[in-house]
Each structure stands twice: as C-alpha cells, then as structure tokens.
Amino acid sequence: MERKPHIDLAGALALTAFALVLGFNQVVIKLSNGGFQPLFMAGLRSAFAFLVMLVWMRYRGVHHGIRRDLLFPGCVLGVLFTFEFVCLYLALDYTTVSRASIIFYSMPVWLTLVAHFLLPGEQMRPARALGLALAMAGVVWVLAKPSEGAQASLLGDLLALGAALGWGGIALFLRLHSVSEEPPEVQLLWQLGVSMLLLLLLAPLFGPLTRDLGALHWAGLAFQVLAVASFGYLFWFVLLKIYPASGVASFSFLSPVCGVALGWLVLGESIGPEILGGLCLVALGLVLINRRPRLAG
Numbered sequence: 001m002e003r004k005p006h007i008d009l010a011g012a013l014a015l016t017a018f019a020l021v022l023g024f025n026q027v028v029i030k031l032s033n034g035g036f037q038p039l040f041m042a043g044l045r046s047a048f049a050f051l052v053m054l055v056w057m058r059y060r061g062v063h064h065g066i067r068r069d070l071l072f073p074g075c076v077l078g079v080l081f082t083f084e085f086v087c088l089y090l091a092l093d094y095t096t097v098s099r100a101s102i103i104f105y106s107m108p109v110w111l112t113l114v115a116h117f118l119l120p121g122e123q124m125r126p127a128r129a130l131g132l133a134l135a136m137a138g139v140v141w142v143l144a145k146p147s148e149g150a151q152a153s154l155l156g157d158l159l160a161l162g163a164a165l166g167w168g169g170i171a172l173f174l175r176l177h178s179v180s181e182e183p184p185e186v187q188l189l190w191q192l193g194v195s196m197l198l199l200l201l202l203a204p205l206f207g208p209l210t211r212d213l214g215a216l217h218w219a220g221l222a223f224q225v226l227a228v229a230s231f232g233y234l235f236w237f238v239l240l241k242i243y244p245a246s247g248v249a250s251f252s253f254l255s256p257v258c259g260v261a262l263g264w265l266v267l268g269e270s271i272g273p274e275i276l277g278g279l280c281l282v283a284l285g286l287v288l289i290n291r292r293p294r295l296a297g
Helices: 011-031 038-060 070-094 097-104 105-118 126-144 155-174 184-206 213-242 245-266 273-290
Strands: none
Touching: 011 038, 011 070, 011 097, 011 213, 011 245, 038 070, 038 184, 038 213, 070 097, 070 184, 097 184, 097 245, 097 273, 105 126, 105 155, 105 184, 105 213, 105 273, 126 155, 184 213, 184 245, 213 245, 245 273
C-alpha cells in the first residue's frame, strides 16, 4: 500500500464519499428508529458487525487480539463506544438529523480543547484557538434554539453532545494508551464486542425492543452494519495508512455538511438560521483546527 505525501484526487473523492456515508448513516438511524428501539438496534449493529469483523480478520490472517493484557484497555474502549452510541441513537429519536450532525461532528473541538491540557505538543496555535472558538460558538448557537416544533428537543441535542464527548473520549484514550499500537481491526473488535453485550443488556430498560418493524428497517440495519460499523471504519483506517492524518482530518468538516444536506433532502427537515449559521461556524472551525501550520523559512 503506497504511502502518499498529500491528498490527491482519488483521496479527495474517497474522503468525500466517506463523509456522505456518515451523513447518510444519521438519516438511516433516524428512519430505522421507527422499527427498532434505538438501543436494541445499536446492540444488533454491534453484534452483527462483530461477526463480520471476526470473519474478515480470519480471512486477512489478523489475530483477534483477545488477550489478557488487552482486557482493561479493550473494556475502556468498549464502554466509551457504548456510551457514544447510547447517546447518538437516542439523540436521533428526539432531535433532527441536521441538529444531531452539527453537534455530534463537533467532536474534534472538544478533543482539541482537552488535548491542549493533557497531551504534550498539542498546545493550541492561534489558528486552532480561533477555530475552537468559532466551532464552539456554532454549537452554542444550535443549542440556544432547541425548538423546531415536534421535530427536535433540547434533550436530543444534549444527547448528541454526549455522543460527541464519548467519541472524543475514545480518540483521547487511544492517544494516551499503547493499545493504539494494536491493529485497527483489534481495536474495533473490542469496541464492538463490549458494546454488543452492554447495549443488548441495557435495551430492555428502554421499552419494547421493536416498534413498527418492516423490511426498510432491516435494510437500514444492514447498511449500518456493513457500510459503517465494519467495512466503513476499516476503509477509514486504510485512508489513514495511505494519506497524512492531517490531510484526512481536514475533510472532517464535510460530515456535518452532508448530515444537514441529507436531513433536508431525504427527511424534509427545516433548515433555519441557527442550522445554517451553526453549520458554517462549526465547519470553518474544523478547517482551522485541522489546518497544518506553515513551516518557518
């Protein structure tokens, strides 16, 4: 696999396609919540993706990594992964895809803020600080107007923020612990395995496991398993192996843009000033946060 020094046309197209998949996934979760209870669906997604990953790892000759020394970090990753998707799946039951996308994909903002204090060499440059301020202002703008009729609620928005913090927690833990040196498949397998158990145990506490279940909802679950939770994540890791991490990260602003656009296009969600304004501020903030510093001289 040839390492490339910058994002070329193929990389840009691949990253744009991945952002579209992630944005569409928010729509799929929202629609699939009509047939599955959110936590039950999240648990099924993890369970099926876990099986897909086991088959894939066997095919690729990757050791499963279920070792005693990985028990603690694997469980930490799994608990954070569980928290992230409890919040995200419930958020999309209470709020719109547009709002959830803007808030959820603000994760790099919170990671940058925490990394400034905890990680050596991660202190904020002026451009990062400005990006952080703009993105946080965008999130606050969205949160400040939680009412969109029956479509959205403050609870849903706060759950989306909790999902972003859970996602950021995973990224931070991987930066601090040697488990990050394990193959991506091993890291993902632990997250899927632990979350599968926890989500399926928690699901009965949140009401009936199914709603008005139909073929559309099963198709939505299949999309989440194959296009996102297993091969989607692996595709992302492959891109990180080919292209510089800073270049890959610079495309992160596309995810909330795609989420908002698809929420409007597919679900007919209204896009008010707070959505457009918050989206612009968050997207601009993410660009500045991920911008590479100019080398002196």
